[in-house]
Amino acid sequence: xxxxxxxxxxxxxxxxxxxxxxxxxxxxxxxxxxxxxxxxxxxxxxxxxxxxxxxxxxxxxxxxxxxxxxxxxxxxxxxxxxxxxxxxxxxxxxxxxxxxxxxxxxxxxxxxxxxxxxxxxxxxxxxxxxxxxxxxxxxxxxxxxxxx
Amino acid sequence: xxxxxxxxxxxxxxxxxxxxxxxxxxxxxxxxxxxxxxxxxxxxxxxxxxxxxxxxxxxxxxxxxxxxxxxxxxxxxxxxxxxxxxxxxxxxxxxxxxxxxxxxxxxxxxxxxxxxxxxxxxxxxxxxxxxxxxxxxxxxxxxxxxxx
DNA sequence: CCCTCTAGTTGTACAGTACAACTCGAAGGG
DNA sequence: CCCTTCGAGTTGTACTGTACAACTAGAGGG
Numbered sequence: 001x002x003x004x005x006x007x008x009x010x011x012x013x014x015x016x017x018x019x020x021x022x023x024x025x026x027x028x029x030x031x032x033x034x035x036x037x038x039x040x041x042x043x044x045x046x047x048x049x050x051x052x053x054x055x056x057x058x059x060x061x062x063x064x065x066x067x068x069x070x071x072x073x074x075x076x077x078x079x080x081x082x083x084x085x086x087x088x089x090x091x092x093x094x095x096x097x098x099x100x101x102x103x104x105x106x107x108x109x110x111x112x113x114x115x116x117x118x119x120x121x122x123x124x125x126x127x128x129x130x131x132x133x134x135x136x137x138x139x140x141x142x143x144x145x146x147x148x
Numbered sequence: 149x150x151x152x153x154x155x156x157x158x159x160x161x162x163x164x165x166x167x168x169x170x171x172x173x174x175x176x177x178x179x180x181x182x183x184x185x186x187x188x189x190x191x192x193x194x195x196x197x198x199x200x201x202x203x204x205x206x207x208x209x210x211x212x213x214x215x216x217x218x219x220x221x222x223x224x225x226x227x228x229x230x231x232x233x234x235x236x237x238x239x240x241x242x243x244x245x246x247x248x249x250x251x252x253x254x255x256x257x258x259x260x261x262x263x264x265x266x267x268x269x270x271x272x273x274x275x276x277x278x279x280x281x282x283x284x285x286x287x288x289x290x291x292x293x294x295x296x
Numbered sequence: 297c298c299c300t301c302t303a304g305t306t307g308t309a310c311a312g313t314a315c316a317a318c319t320c321g322a323a324g325g326g
Numbered sequence: 327c328c329c330t331t332c333g334a335g336t337t338g339t340a341c342t343g344t345a346c347a348a349c350t351a352g353a354g355g356g
Contacts, residue, residue, distance in 0.1 A: 006273035011261040013280035014165070018173065019182060019206070021166030023344080026311090034167055035312070052334060058167070061314050066336055068312085088321050088334045113159040116286050125154035128279040131272065132161035138264050170343090171313080183343070200303060209345050214305055216343085236303045236352045 028112060032105050036077075039068055040094065040102045043078060048093040077101060176260060180253050184225075187216055188242065188250045191226060196241040225249060 001009070025034040032040070039054055046053070055065040069092060072078045077098035083089035094102065117125060149157070173182040180188070187202055194201070203213040217240060220226045225246030231237035242250065265273060 001274050001277065003270040003273050006270070006277040007261050007265055008258070009277035010265065010273065010280060011257060013277070013284050014169070014261075015173075015182065015186065016284050017162070017280070018166065018169030019186060021162070021169070022312095023207075025163075025166065033311075034163065038163065038167060050334075059171075060312095062335065063315080063337080064313055066334095070336085086322070086334085090335075109159060109163075110156070113155055113162075116283070117155055117158065120282075122151040122154070124279065125151050125158065126149050127275055128283070129149065129154040129157035129161070131276040131279065132158060132165070134268075135264070135276070136161050136164050174342090181342075198303075208343095210304065211306080211346080212344055214303095218305085234303085234353070238304075 029105050029108065032101060035068060036072060037102070037105055037109075039065075039072065040077060040098055041106075043092055043094050044099065044102055048081075048091050050089055050091060054092075072098070177253050177256065180249060183216060184220060185250070185253055185257075187213075187220065188225060188246055189254075191240055191242050192247065192250055196229075196239050198237055198239060202240075220246070 022034055025037075029037070038058065042054060042057065043049065051065045051069050052062060054060070054069075055062045058065075060068075069078065069080075073080060076095055078092050079095050080090040080092055083091055120128075170182055173185075177185070186206065190202060190205065191197065199213045199217050200210060202208070202217075203210045206213075208216075217226065217228070221228060224243055226240050227243050228238035228240055231239055268276075
């Protein structure tokens with residue numbers, strides 16, 4: 001396999017993966033879509049943030065985030081706390097239930113990945129991981145990237 | 149980085165990629181969604197096939213394929229030819245325009261991938277490619293996989 | 297000739313998304 | 327102190343991709 005073939009293969013396989021990913025994530029965890037999972041994860045990591053921050057960070061429209069947030073609140077996975085200083089702002093926090101579901105989905109996702117990768121030599125895992133990091137970290141020369 | 153960390157990283161980066169992929173593919177080629185592109189590509193490779201074959205191959209519902217096909221036909225990118233032997237069957241073929249658009253999108257996708265990967269050493273490209281192939285080729289032990 | 301199987305279409309529903317128009321509160325300049 | 331402008335969020339609307347269920351129409355075996 002030469003470099004050009006390798007690029008072709010990467011293209012093809014990334015396309016296959018992209019097409020499958022959401023649906024299979026959804027099948028794996030009907031209770032928490034990939035988007036909700038990501039947003040919940042961000043709230044966990046950040047320890048609470050504004051809807052606008054989520055929108056900016058994930059390059060989503062604020063209306064999209066607004067509705068996601070509304071759904072997550074309806075499901076009692078997050079709660080909104082009005083910012084005392086700026087009454088336009090709602091700071092989003094995980095509820096106990098949210099933290100639990102997130103942990104549970106994280107665990108089961110981790111288990112699925114471990115299972116899928118269990119036969120890989122450690123060396124290959126490390127290389128694959130660093131390739132993916134490098135691939136995702138790429139920024140378009142014109143700087144028009146959406147962030148993750 | 150040890151193996152467990154590597155698995156975590158792979159999980160995280162694949163998730164990031166999955167979330168971004170469709171949207172960015174759509175932005176890249178507003179004229180041909182990732183699904184349409186994939187279906188057109190399959191018709192090119194197979195030299196014409198039935199809607200049912202597409203549905204089976206990509207684990208899509210036949211109604212989904214039916215509507216995709218209808219849209220592609222409306223756009224004059226494919227045409228349906230009634231099978232002479234079995235009048236239930238429509239064999240789908242690329243039109244000239246379809247072949248052209250497909251080639252054009254394939255080229256521009258290829259260019260985008262090349263650009264994104266241009267600084268990678270050939271050795272890394274080959275390793276990344278084979279990791280992806282291996283990753284996507286995995287079949288769940290219970291055999292309940294959807295095909296690509 | 298009926299029964300059943302298969303290919304495909306259509307009705308309906310839902311998730312995720314964007315854009316545009318809106319409300320409400322904040323902040324700064326006359 | 328008002329007025330304009332800005333930022334955060336919500337809501338109306340629309341579109342895409344998707345699935346499931348109900349249907350039509352052709353094929354093929356008893």
